[in-house]
Amino acid sequence: MRTRALYAGLLAAAGIVAAPQAAAQDAVKEIEKYREALQDGNPAELWEARGEDLWKRPAGPRKVSLEKCDLGLGPGVVKGAYAQLPRYFADADRVMDLETRLVHCRMTLQGLTREEATKQPFGAGTDRKSDNDALVAYVTAESKGVKMNVPLAHPKEKEMYALGEKMFYFRGGPYDFSCATCHAADNTRIRLQDLPNLTKPAGAQLAYTGWPAYRVSQGELRTFQWRLNDCFRQQRFPELAFTSDASIALTSFLARNANGAEFKAPTIKR
C-alpha cells in the first residue's frame, strides 16, 4: 500500500515531462534515487546535525552560541517551539516566523550584521550550503510529533493572519494567478502533481506539517520558505524577499490553518 502510494507520487513527480515514455524512464530514475536515499535514513538528518552544531557553537563577533535565543517558549527552549510559530515577540514588537527569529537572534546575540545573517537563505549544492537551512532543519526536527498550536491572540498576530489571507487570494502578474488558482479546490492536480486545498484544515495541515523536506530530485533540504518562493515563481511574480512581512503573513495564515495536526517534518519528498 505504502509502496503504491510512493510509486504514484514518483510517477506524478516525473509527469512534468512531455512524452509518456520519457516520463516512465524518468520515474524509474527517480525511484532509484529515492530508494538510495532511504537506505541510510532521511538525509535531512545531515542538515539537522549541522544545524544543532551551528546552534550550540559560539560564533559571530561576540563569540556566543544561539542557546539563549528565545524562539517563543523561553530562552534556549527548542523543543516544540516551531509548532507555535509564527508568533508575536515583544522584544522586537513584531510577529516573526522561525527564519526571521533566527536572523534576529544571530544579530542581537552573536552580533552579526543583517547582511551576514541573511546571506544564502537557500542552499545551492555542496559549495553553497545554507546555515539557515541547517538551523531550520534542527529547530523543526525538535517539533516532530508535536501538535501545531500557532497563537492568534495578540492584535499583531491577528493582523498578520488577516494580511496573509488576503495575499493568498491576491491575483496579479501576466497570468492573473493567486495561490488560490492552484490551491483552493479539492482533488485537483497540475499535470500529475496533486495540489493540496490550502483553504481547508485537512489540506493546510497535510501541506504545512510536511516541510521542511529533503528533496531527492534536488539533493537539498528545502524549507517551507523555499516552497513559498518556488510557488511565487510559478505564479509569475517577482521574488519574495527572505524574512519579509509578506512571507511572515502568508506563513502565519498557513501555519495557523494547520493547527491541531501533528508536525511531521523534516520529511523526504521526491
Added chain:
Amino acid sequence: MHKTLFAAACAAALAGCAGTSPSGGGSDAAVRAKAVDVMKASFKERGIAKLDRLIQDETQALCSQYATTAPPKDVAARIEKANMALIKPPADGQYLGDWKRGEQVAQRGTGFQYSDTEKTPVGGNCYACHQLSKQEISYGTIGPSLYNFGKLRGFTPEMQKYAWGKVYNAHAYAACSNMPRFGAQGILSEQQLKDVVALLMDPKSPVNQ
C-alpha cells in the same frame, strides 16, 4: 496607482468594502489595501519579473476581492464586458493555425517566470490544467477536459470564434476564470493562438480523434 484601482473596485461594490474581516481589525477593503502595500514592500524584482507585476488591473482587483464568494451578477457582467472588448480577432480572419505546433504550445510550461529570460520560449501549458489528446496522460484537472472539444461542440465558424475568444481572454465568457488571458495579457502570439485553436478545432487534431 493601485489606490485608485482599489477605490474603483470599492465603488463598484460597496457591500464588499463595508464588510469587516473575521480575523483582523479594520474593514475588509482596508485589510486588502494594506496587504497590497505590504506585498509591494516584500518583493524584489528578479530578471524579467519586475515589481509592476504586483499592480493589479481592475479585473484582477475585483477577482481578488470576490475570490471566496464569486462576484455579484452586476460585477461579473462588468468584468465580462470589459474583457470582451479586449479580444482582437486574427488580422487575416483565419482562426485555425497548425494543430501540430498547437500541441507544442499546449505542452510547454515555460515563460514569464523569473527563472526564464526574454529568450525562453513561451508556452500555453494547457496540459497543466486540461486533458486534451488521448495520448497525453500527464494532464491536470484545474480546468475541464477538452478531449473531443471540436467534435462535441461542432466544427462551426461560431465555435472557432468562441475557442479563439476563450483562449484570448477567458474572463470574457466567465468572469474571474482561473485560466490565464493568453491573448489579452500578451502571453501567446497571434500565431500561437491560432495554433492552439487548431489543436481544439481542427478535425484532424488528436484532440478530436
